[in-house]
Amino acid sequence: MEYNFSELEQKWQGQWKESKAYKVSNASDKPKYYVLDMFPYPSGAGLHVGHPLGYIASDIFSRYKRLKGFNVLHPMGYDAFGLPAEQYAIEHGVHPAVSTEQNIANFRKQLDKIGFCYDWEREVLTCNPKYYKWTQWIFLQLFNSYLNPLTQKATPITELVKAFQTEGSTQIDGLRATVKPFSAEEWKAFTEKEQQDVLMEFRLAFCGYGEVNWCEALGTVLANDEVVNGVSERGGHPVEKKRLRQWYLRITDYADRLLNDLQKLEWSDAMKEMQTNWIGKSTGAEIDFAIKVSSELSVVSNGHSQLTSHNSPLKVYTTRPDTIFGVDFMVVSPEHELVAGITSAAQQKEVEKYITYVKSRSERERQAEKKITGAFTGAYAINPFDGREIPIWLSEYVLAGYGTGAIMAVPCGDERDFKFANHFNIPITNIIGDAFNGTEPNATKDAKLTNSGFLNGVVLRDAIQIVVDKLEEMGIGKRKINYRMRDAAFSRQRYWGEPFPIVWKNGIAYPLPEKNLPLVLPEMDEIKPGKNGDGPLSNNKDWITDVDKYFEGVPSSIYPPLGDGGLESSTMPGYAGSSWYFLRYMDNNNDTEFASRQATDYWNQVDLYIGGTEHAVGHLLYSRLWTKVLYDLGHLGFDEPFKKLLNQGMITGVSEFIKELRIDKDIIEQYNNCEKQVCLVIDKKEINLNVPYGEGHNHIYISLDVNFPIQLKVLSNKDLIEVKSDVSEHRADIRFVNQSPEKSVLNVEDWLSAQPVYSDSLLICKDGYWQNGKYHDFDGNILSQKLEFKTNPTIEKMSKSKLNVHNPDDLVTKFGADTFRMYEMFLGPIEQSKPWDTKGIEGVHRFLKKLWRLFFDDIKGKVWNEAEPNADELKILHRTIKKIEDDTERFSFNTAVSAFMVCVNDLADIKCHKRAILEPILVLLTPYAPHIAEELWHSLGNDTFIIDASFPLFESKYVVESSKEYPVSINGKVRTNLNLPLDMEQADVEAAVASNETVQKWLEGKAPKKIIFVKGRMINVVI
């Protein structure tokens, strides 16, 4: 009888399903335990080997907890809204709902093959109207709430309205800077629009304006992912910033709670630190500087700029008010609202040019770039203490969204300010005496101030308070706590997401009545961007404008007739559905609530949440926010969603990059539609190749090993001119690449036929080129043999979008689910990222076969027996119980797999086939390899599922030792071993060591300086 894994795995998967072995009840005498995986986005590429890594870990832990007597909730679902499905729809004309459904079916088939213990009756799908009804409902909770500054809790906005009606804005501590104070009378006199505008400044879900990546050529907003090197990944079109109306979640109001409550969580320090840094709390001061602008007339008349004062002050945020005398220039973000009003005539052109440049830059580039850029506005700020005129500059490294969008630059104390000053020849004031050497800035707080007026001689650290006090006294500054975190953009100009239950009329947002939720996403035949950056839904005029039906029966005193209003046309982002899905699993069929309070009280927090670190600051922060809001509003009994977090490391794959020659992005618009030629310079000989005309695409690819120069020429006004070009890299799907350790070679024909738009490509190899379906040498002769087009292998996380995925199906078919599960765990520590490689899976498979042979022999059949176990066998068993239990508890699954191997090797060595030993081992193994454990369990005559067995109890009496083989080191280097009783004390040990032959050899007759003895560990002799 041999180990027929495919037959037995199918058999048990069928029986588990049929008898609902993994169905979980919301009522149980057992203690509860909630194990959750980060649910997957169902991509068209299917499950890849990185997905199950975490799922296997959670499955092991769920089964382990169940064996330990817990009622374990372990559900699974899909994060089914998202950009890729929409992109696929645009490219292939398949509706996202259809492709998503197919993808989910495919995922499910793949997941089922691995033998997970999910309770599939609790499955959730974020794109299901029954689910997103409640996503929309929670959105309305956010929309209809504000953070009460006194209680620091989300509170219905009606409370705020009441307060405004009776007291005006006076009682509202921390009134937003954007709202002017008003009295109760003034509030009552406000128009509805004015009132609603004020309330919008408080709502936790609110509408504002934000910048997006706008691609004019594609007529759409692009995700950061879709922008590469400043141009659209598809087509290489220019991308610039565009200001659009957007929804936001006011997460900044929760910054302090999100920060403080981290201490309640059993998350890794790294994860907490990432969130802490993301929230980025800092204490400092806001300081108003008076501005003087140049008067243009004076400039013309006498050539010197004369300054006149400007109405608004320049408000800066700084954490170092102590350095105020060292301010040598101001840096304002190019988007700052003051810029237009303070720029001098002389600087006008330069400033405009700079702003245009910055518009084309992504936020990442602006912060990452090492090159220093900026423009002088011609205006000056006035230092309030000594009246010094400080030039005001623009630079991209100051972002509009952080602080006040303006900083005071102190070059002697700040790296970036210092470089900026040097680059633009701005004189540097030294306010820290010897602590500044003139060649590198020093951010110390412990030096004594110099050149600092009334602060001279004061230590910087102490000067902070003095300066802020003084500024507050003068009424031009105040203490301020700032957060780096910004409010979370919550709208997308896309189709495949949750529609907002909001109707707009006359600039006022009216929420849909709850009873009319869900607002269902309408079917659309064609998905394409709307006008002016609106989402695709805006093309569906009927849906947008047919709004009265949602308000039937609602008194007109609450809503005016909305007949000519329109539904919000953007949709919610991917993280909307994933911010609360863990709650829905608890009660996933509830039609009257997102989940019953009874269910959420019972299951409470997720006890163990497993997922990748890539969600550190996105999903994990938003889920925390939503949980807190629901808690504040009384819908939940807990305010943190995930008690313990285990970060599975990513499985990395090898992506393959292809070099593409493109026109430089700065001139792409000018020449994109011209005919092009590439000129290869090989051994001083020029070879010119025509490039097919292609709008937006150049389609010129260069093999990795090409090392001769290549120029790009365009035909402009009948002249062939050389233009600036850029080599960008983009990925080829690894399915089309022959990967070997030595080199990666593109399968050109397959690659091109998979993407017909690229069929006109020119591929340049080392010894020739591919064009029009043929390889040529550089003389243009058609070659019969293939040339090698090499790609650039690069290690990255495995992901569909990186085109480097490996599918688990083949391995499961070849070796079985149990082998696959144990192999993924055996790869290494769950928390570390590791490369995917299948060589090694044989070893795990051999282990399972070896285990099988402890029960059955291929020829003899049954070999297990009922004999009484001896001491050695019991020792092996109990050592294994201890090790597996410890390792599982600390999520050290790789060492647990090793421990199983050691155990089976040991039992095989002593030919132990005793049921009394083998049966408990099967229970230990159940979480890791449930199928083989189940099969052998039944072979031993059991007729219940092994998952309903109890975890074996460790008994230390079987493993106690009376002596130990101590390692004996001389000066820290092990020289010999010494077997000593475990209860032997220092004095006796020293005597035993001193008389040891090897030790004496090393002592050479001298006495040891010291003998270090750590009981049960080691002995070290110091000579």
Next chain:
RNA sequence: GCCUUGGUGGUGGAAUUGGUAGACACGCAGGACUUAAAAUCCUGUCUUCAGCAACGGAGGUGCGGGUUCGAUUCCCGCCUGAGGCACCA
């Protein structure tokens, strides 16, 4: 650039609290069984020096320093891979 994290044999990794570096596997080499293969089993396998061998010497956890009787583990500096950086999920 900023935040986080990793770097140990040919490969994946082990060493749980500062205490025998390389467990367990893969691969490789040699052998047993077999007509042969598969499967299985046995032996060896960090580098290097010396040696017929038993055994032994030296070095060794990315690099350079430090603390310690003792460092893969703690501290300082550097190099380098990965993840995230707000519209991929």
